[in-house]
Amino acid sequence: MLARAACAALRRPLLRRLSTAPPRKLDRAARRAAREKKADPTTKDTGTTTKLWVSVGGTTAFLSVGIYSLMADPNESELARSAQSTSVGKWLTANVGEMASTFVNPCREKLLPDWPPDYLNLDSNVPCPHTLVLDLDDTLVHASWDRKFGWRHAKRPGVEQFLRDMAMKYEIVIFSSNIAGVGDPVVNALDREGCAMHRLYRECTHFIRGTHVKDLSKMNRPLSKIVVLDKDPKALQLQPGHVIIVPPYTDATDKSDSYLEDITPFLQALVNEGVKDVPMALARFSSHNASDIAREYAEMLETAKTKTEGVRSLGLGGFVRSSQKMPEPERKAGSLLAEAGLTASAIAGDAPDARPKKGRLFGFWEARAKKAEEDQKLKMAAWDKVLQKRQQQKRLAAERLG
Incomplete structure (x- = not known):
């Protein structure tokens, strides 16, 4: 019995192997048809993938x-x-x-130190001057890159003289939307005489919908005495009334560019005439473009000069009578100059006055105007001392390092 059971157990797997049919080999055409069936986009798997991509x-x-x-x-x-x-x-x-x-938002609430800065060693009674904020890229310099020389920077024509002239009147701030690591070496090469007292970069801007905006309310200076020279009006969209728009300097070979030289007389007049509200003065012009302001201001001065010569030749009474018949454009230009606070006293010169003697009332106003002029001269003298002291400190520092 045991021998018979053992033989049956050995015979069963052999019979199973013999009963299994060998796999049928497919020819080349059948294999190609099977592959095409799997790649058919109408299959269920491909449909699921399409739905997934549509959802995404x-x-x-x-x-x-x-x-x-x-x-x-x-x-x-x-x-x-x-x-x-x-x-x-x-x-x-x-x-x-x-x-x-x-x-x-800007990196700090006060972008500039309190006036007067500690490092200037000034008396606290020294008044704060007007502030001139200058853009760097394509306003003062133009950056270009090529495979041979890499990055190079071209100075706008007249920029060094412009900085020297403005340093005698303003507290200069160079405000660039570039990062400090890129902008600082450029400013070092541009302003070798140290005319700019402060430098601000991208971290001090307010990023608004893709634009690095310069918020003048964070400057820690009287807002009405801040004027900005910039190529992009969007960069001053929070305080558009303070900006003078200069066309971007993009052609390094253009040596005829004179925008900085043309706008210099107007910027100097803002300080010389003691304009206390810069936005109001700029609003008197047809636009905020530097070329329009320079041209219209020159016309104002010419009109004022003509009127002054008329006063001297006709006397005060004759001038009053002639002003009643003055054409409307000339009268408008004169009132525009007065409202903007931009008088033409410097152009009038020191020629003898042909007007009759003034009474007490006229004398009072003349004395008051003279006192205001003397106060302005004292302020400018104090500012000159500040600049001289700063230059002396730089020389001493250079001697110590040498």
Whole structure:
């Protein structure tokens, strides 16, 4: 019995192997047909993949439209204005702005030190001068790159003399939207005489919808006495009334560029005439372009000079009578000059006055104007001392290092 059971157990696997049919080999045509069937786009697996990609694309488009409607400028886009006016849009915009405030706001509340700075050793009674904020890239210098020389910078014609002239009147601030590591070596090469007292870079700007904006309210100086020279009006979109727009200097071979030289008389007059409200003075011109301001200011001075010569030749009474018949354009130019605070006293010269003697009232006003002029001269003398002391400190520092 045992021998028979053992033989049956050995015979069973052998019979199973014999009963299994060998695999049938496919010819080349059959194999090609099987591969084409697997690659057929109408199969169930490929359909699932297509649905997945459609879902991903739709979700991405929805999120893109949502982000644009919340972050775009509502003044330029109807979609953004509609989305941000809703309660949900206001809530999302406020929260996103709060989270991003660390990255988009200036690095400190006071971009400039209190006046007077400690390193100048000035008396606290010395008045703060006007502040001139100058853009760097394509306003004072133009940067270019090539494979042979790498980065090179070309100075705008007249920029060094412009800085020297402005340093006698203004507290100069060079404010660049570039990073300090790139801008600082350029300023060192440009301003070898130390005319600019302060340098500000990208970390001091306010990033608003893709633009590095220079917020003048953070300058820690009287806002009404700040004037800006810049190529991009969007960079001053928070205080547009303070900017004088200079066309960008992009051609390093152009030696005929004279925008800095042309605007110098006007900038000097702002200080010489003691203009206390720079935006009001700039608003009197047809535009904020440097060329228009320089041309119209020259016309104002010419008109004032003509009127002064008329006073001297006719006397005061004759001038009053002639002014009643003065053409409207000349009368408007004269009032424009007076309202802007830009008188032509420097052009009038020291020729003998043909006007009759003045009474007490005229004498009082003349004495008051003379006192104001003397006060302005004292302020400028104090500022000159500041510059001289700074130059002396630089020389002493250079001697110690030498």
